[in-house]
Amino acid sequence: MVALVIALALVFDFTNGFHDTANAMATPIATGALKPKVAVALAAVLNLVGAFLSTEVAKTISGGLIREGEGGIQIGPELVFAGLIGAIVWNLITWLLGLPSSSSHALFGGLIGAAIVGVGFQAIDGGVLLSKIVIPALLAPVLAGFVAFLATKIAYAIVAKRARDGFKRGQIFTAGLVSLAHGTNDAQKTMGVITLALIAAGQQEVGSGPQLWVVVVCALAIALGTYSGGWRIIRTLGKGITEVEPAQGFAAEASTTATILASSHLGFALSTTQVASGGVIGVGIGRKGASVKWGTAGRIALGWLITIPAAGAVGAFMALVEKLGFWGIVADAAFAAAAILAIFIYSRRESVDSKALDTVEPGDIVRPKRKKRKNKDGSGSKA
Amino acid sequence: MIDWAAFFVVxxxxxxxxxxxxxxFSLALRFGDxxxxxxxxxxxxxGLYVLCALVVLFGIYLIIPALHGG
Structure with a gap:
């Protein structure tokens, strides 16, 4: 059972990685600051490094959302297993639709659904759910959007059109910071889950941190996932919401980085995915002549709203099946494998890979176009 | 419930x-143009690019807990 949970947790880690590549790398790819393959490789390396930097988050993974410990309820490995299936299936569905949704919310949703079936509604702390997840999910994109909007205004006010390609260089660094921050946070969630499972199975002392091998495999899984690149989501975030110019890309990345770092250090947790999406919408509003496709933005928002219930429903169903005993768990595992395979095969029908995004000529990168100097602002072709 | 003070600080x-x-960064580009x-x-x-680099380094400092004691 524990081995199954660990295997599934690593699969989740992998989906987490390729789901969230877009947060950091969608705009540098869209503006041509980095070639797609280079961008995902950079993100993968930084995620790998980030995963080794800290294990603080892993120690607080359960975070009080599910009441446990003394006087609370024991969440056994079986329920974690059911919850993970919910999270993975939902992550894959949103990937198929190209929706940037929060992997942490999928994980929480799956676990919540499983806990409700396994233990009952008293397992969930509604107040914590509202204040830690639902309301931050509304605030994150609004805040990041506003910051990015102002940043875009500043960038366009100061820099003349011909010099704006210089922002591409800056984007590489800001995008790198987002990746690094992502690695220090997201790989931790999986480490936390595996450690939880090991402790629950009595194979590790209560209250101890993740073991070295757990850290290593989690770091590798998220890096591999990141490198494989969630091209569909990168396409949505980089091109689906608004046309991103280098200055906007820089503003969006800077806002995302600033918001994430502020939130993780000043004690108001926000989802990276939601901050990044809000940032892209903000820069879309901030540039004159840019249009935001609100239909796409609405679809993304809808995706956020149903992430927790949807992952929860799958998790709950899995937990229900588990009540059959041994064969229930076998059925769950079979369902998970079948779902992953089915979604993978379905995705092949309309495959989206790095080539779909490789629109900018490599030679164009980081080179201001001097020919346009004589043109009046706005009369030249869009850079 | 919601820690609004924390939110506004963030x-x-x-x-x-x-x-x-x-x-x-914008000023650096403008002067460099x-x-x-x-x-x-x-x-x-x-000089402005160097300031930007310092801000990025501060970001890295914030990301790595080992540097600021958790």
Whole structure:
């Protein structure tokens, strides 16, 4: 059972990685600051490094959302297993639709659904759910959007059109910071889950941190996932919401980085995915002549709203099946494998890979176009 | 329930940090634009890039818990 949970947790880690590549790398790819393959490789390396930097988050993974410990309820490995299936299936569905949704919310949703079936509604702390997840999910994109909007205004006010390609260089660094921050946070969630499972199975002392091998495999899984690149989501975030110019890309990345770092250090947790999406919408509003496709933005928002219930429903169903005993768990595992395979095969029908995004000529990168100097602002072709 | 004070601190910090880095980088680009080697504009531009680098280093410092004690 524990081995199954660990295997599934690593699969989740992998989906987490390729789901969230877009947060950091969608705009540098869209503006041509980095070639797609280079961008995902950079993100993968930084995620790998980030995963080794800290294990603080892993120690607080359960975070009080599910009441446990003394006087609370024991969440056994079986329920974690059911919850993970919910999270993975939902992550894959949103990937198929190209929706940037929060992997942490999928994980929480799956676990919540499983806990409700396994233990009952008293397992969930509604107040914590509202204040830690639902309301931050509304605030994150609004805040990041506003910051990015102002940043875009500043960038366009100061820099003349011909010099704006210089922002591409800056984007590489800001995008790198987002990746690094992502690695220090997201790989931790999986480490936390595996450690939880090991402790629950009595194979590790209560209250101890993740073991070295757990850290290593989690770091590798998220890096591999990141490198494989969630091209569909990168396409949505980089091109689906608004046309991103280098200055906007820089503003969006800077806002995302600033918001994430502020939130993780000043004690108001926000989802990276939601901050990044809000940032892209903000820069879309901030540039004159840019249009935001609100239909796409609405679809993304809808995706956020149903992430927790949807992952929860799958998790709950899995937990229900588990009540059959041994064969229930076998059925769950079979369902998970079948779902992953089915979604993978379905995705092949309309495959989206790095080539779909490789629109900018490599030679164009980081080179201001001097020919346009004589043109009046706005009369030249869009850079 | 919602810690609004914390939220506003986060919002203010994010706003100031993002605007600061964008302003610095933008000014660096503006001064660097078309400036010849050795001119004072070029020196100002390079100085601003260095400031940007410092902000990025501060970001890395914030990301790595080992550097600031958790």
């Amino acid at each position: 919002a203010a910090a994010a706003l100031v940090a993002a605007c600061a880095i964008v302003t610095l 078309g400036a010849t080697t050795g001119s004072w504009q070029r020196r100002v531009s390079v």
